[in-house]
Amino acid sequence: MLFNSLDFFVFLPIVYLAYWIFFRETKQKNVWLLVASYLFYGWWDYRFLSLILISTLVDFIVGRAIYYSGSQQKKRLYLGISIGFNIGILVFFKYFNFFVDSFVASFAFFGFQLESSWMLKVILPVGISFYTFQTLSYSLDIYRRNLEPTNSLISFATFVAFFPQLVAGPIERASRLLPQIVNPRKFLYKQQIEGLRLMLWGLFKKVAIADALAPIVDDIFLNHASYPSSTLVLGALFFGFQIYGDFSGYSDIAIGTAKLFGIELMSNFKFPYFSRNIAEFWRRWHISLSTWFRDYLYIPLGGSKIRRIFVVRNIFVIFLVSGLWHGANWTYVVWGLFHAILFLPLFYLKSNRRYLGTSNVLKSFSNLLSEAPRMICTFSLVTLGWIFFRSETLSDAFCYFERLLLHFSWDSYLHPRGYRMIDYYILLTCFVLFEYGIRKDERNPLGFKYRFLRLVCYLCLLLLIILFYDDGVDRSFIYFQF
Structure with a gap:
């Protein structure tokens, strides 16, 4: 169901x-x-x-x-x-x-x-x-x-x-x-309202973000050998938002539904695409899995309190197992290896625990100049990793990278179903700005102070869900296969 x-x-x-x-x-x-x-x-x-x-x-x-x-x-x-x-x-x-x-x-x-x-x-x-x-x-x-x-x-x-x-x-x-x-x-009115808000927000991310982007992503990855580099960049970028909207949307609906029954589940996502390095990304992405591996695999192996060579071993074990956990395919193993390689420089420079906070990203304009480039760099690296994650085989992934890096050309992409692409660009831009605005409380994203503002937000989300709903899209969640 x-x-x-x-x-x-x-x-x-x-x-x-x-x-x-x-x-x-x-x-x-x-x-x-x-x-x-x-x-x-x-x-x-x-x-x-x-x-x-x-x-x-x-x-x-x-x-x-x-x-x-x-x-x-x-x-x-x-x-x-x-x-x-x-x-x-x-x-x-x-x-x-x-x-x-x-x-x-x-x-x-x-x-x-x-x-x-x-x-x-x-x-x-x-x-x-x-x-x-x-x-x-x-x-x-x-x-x-x-x-x-x-x-x-x-x-x-x-x-x-x-x-x-x-x-x-x-x-x-x-x-x-x-x-x-x-x-x-006990039945708590505030908890019930928070649950319904989270369910609405999660449903929006699933339908208006993930499902709306799915036909574009499927088309580009299926036909990557015939598309120019500009389209392949778009495909990787859109998949990054698709999988985030799909999985974090599921988590929001799950947490919201549990609240309706008086039960609080842990947060699973804390705005990971605002991360400033890979270590921070993994403290924000699929938190329940990353902390599970930390507590039941990484620490029992010795954690970070042993010789450096064995810590490096532990890092590779964690990321490779995490990749394999996602599916029985070498693409997931290489995806895990890719993230392990990205993590190692942070470990050697002792900056893997530099950003432990989750809400004060870019809190002032002065932070924007120093932190935004790090966020963009981290997001770009994560997006490159998603190419391995999304590809059916390693040969497809390497072919995707080969055309992405060596076939420099620009061409306007046309939606496979004839819809306007500008609508998707506007939607994703507004989505990123909205998430930045609510970044301080991932468990109550629509809990604005003023009732009028909340109602307007509810109506806008419902309208966007209706507008971007596509009956021809497979509506199952990506992580069901894992």
Whole structure:
């Protein structure tokens, strides 16, 4: 079920009204949320429910076994079961054919032809990369004594399957989300309004930004070999805004929907395209994933408190794993490698933690002269990286770069459906300026002081959603494939 579908706009009011009107006790609310979440998830394919049910049961049992085990050896054994199961199902469903294909290709490189008949037609379950990481963090936190296991299977199952963030995050920690599910929740008018605003803002970014740019991006990347460099620049630039509007739009709708049920999810994006270096970009982009890798992979490997050569190793491991997490394709691995290479100079110059704030970018005109060039440079590097991310194969990506860098020519691009391109340029310019204006509060982007201004903003966003809505566009979210 998609957030931007008619099904969801029927589903959500029914679940919402029943949640606040008919169910008073916390356990009743959780049972209702769990049923709704399984319905939401099973809407794609009911067979996927068996996998999330097994994952829930395994980590619920293992979590208690870890906590109540008397010896450290048994704790490690149970933790190994959790890690082995979660990573095992992720590798099988997401990477089995990728590894087999790479194995066959490596032998073919040396002149040996192997049969690939053992390739399987494995369907990738929606959201598996997200909920496996979420349940795995539960076991890891219990092992570290940062969390006590819950005694309620219903509460834990609701934590795993909570439908607003089940399919594409944010990847929540049990230490943050589980207490909100276990404890009573009250209806707060301010929280409800903030939730609706976030949903509207997220829907605007999805429909008027991401979906509107999708036909242009698809056309340019599909036919990159026949377009001049000016059009290829446009394609990479537009994809940067498409993926940001798509994924941050999903996160906003997810956070807003959770607020309607009295639950606060973590921020997943903090205006990443205003970053002044790559390190700051990764503190603002897909925050729930980058902090997950930091806490459960980078720090256990030694973090930054070991010999420099091993820190460099850790940096490459983090970025390469992050790239591979996004998909079973070498393009994602190279994308991760690209960002690791960009990060290394910052590490050696000890400037990777230079910009820790998230809201005071360009707070005065004097800052504009010094900070804007850094922002433009960082955005340009990130945009170049998106070429690897968006390309179907590495050969397509290198061909894209070759034409981008060597075929210097300018030509006016025509929309594949005949729409005016000037409308998109104006829309993106206004979008960037608006985001800069609201950069101090990503969780309440439309919370202007004056009611009249808020109403005007609501109406403008709704109008833009209607104007840029295209019934012929695939409305699924990009990160569903991950």
